[in-house]
Amino acid sequence: MSLPVSLPATYAPTGVFVCFEGGEGSGKSTQARLLSQRLAEQGFAVLLTFEPGDTAVGKELRRIVLSPETGELSHRTEALLYAADKAEHVERVVVPALARGAVVVTDRYVDSTLAYQGAGRAIDVTELEQVARWATSGLRPHLTVVLDVDPATGLGRAGDLDRIEVEPLEFHQRVREYFLDLAAADPDHYLVLPADGEADKLHEAIRTGVEPWLGQAARA
Template identity: 55%
Template sequence: MFVVFEGGDGAGKTTQSRLLAEWLEEQGRTVVRTRQPGGTALGTKVRELVLDPSTGDVDPRAEALLYSADKAQHVAEVIRPALAAGADVVCDRYVDSMIAYQGAGRVLDPAEITKLARWATGGLCPDLTVLLDVDPDDALAAKDLGDRLESAGESFHHRVREGFLALAEEDPGRHLVVPARGARDEIAARVRDAVTRLREKPGG
């Protein structure tokens, strides 16, 4: 299975992806846990470029192209080989993040960003996308806003949240929307239940 965790900064994606990976391993599954941007040597360099404030102003289109390069390399080098080998892949961010951040957040055409992201990933879609939904005002209040995206401003992050919710509404069969400020173990249980239901489907 290919499971992705999405959501705004501070939503708890890293924690929940770790908990799911640990649970899958307890079931005897081989798990590859990874993230975007990053997950490859090229992706790590891209991550440094797009998040480092010292990079300066980056044109939104250039930003989108950098993220798409990360995704193309990540899918080719990590995700597809892992799935082909029979492993489960648990990824912190994927295509929805690019559509929400560079499309809704940077006010680029979501259709164009979607097309670019799908092309970069070769059309590979997750079996399940878990959207950890959180009010940006709550999530960012407790964070040290050190990187370029975290410090992009309130209106930017509210547009990103609306972008994520719109994607989940468009494709409810693939999305599980969970309030991110719920109890950690309760969120993890809901995710496990969703994964179990998918596995019980024919061909799961």
């Protein structure tokens, strides 16, 4: 699947926006937490957040899109529900924190929609990106960390599977490949790291990658 047509990008002039992306079982949540703790210990104002679900509205949207009880959804319906979560998340959580100069660390963002609903569900990515970028006012992370893991390995680490995780291996392989394609197309704003190494060493590599952006971050 080809990459979407490039749309205008907006990067916050204050604060630092860091996103963790990757397939299931890649350790995104763990590494996002470790980075947030490290930066807070160094005196930075930090906000750790996630998608979908880190707003009151988003919590209900998360239940719908991930619960196996929801059953089958139209692929377009699923994509629009994710877009609605992102719109609420950016306006209520991300933008206010960046305006304060905080380092915002999010577990998933627009790339997950492009990879899962675009490459995974085979929705036209050019159309999908227009919806996702509109929902987020074009705001992009200063740095996206892609934690790369073989889908078979990653899924093997999961416990109870949600309605996205239960998709066949081929679905998750398409997702992985698309994350890597997005990163290759914009190396200035992406850091790709193998997720199968030691957590401490991975954390240090991530901290090094974030370092150049911290000059515009505020202290707590």
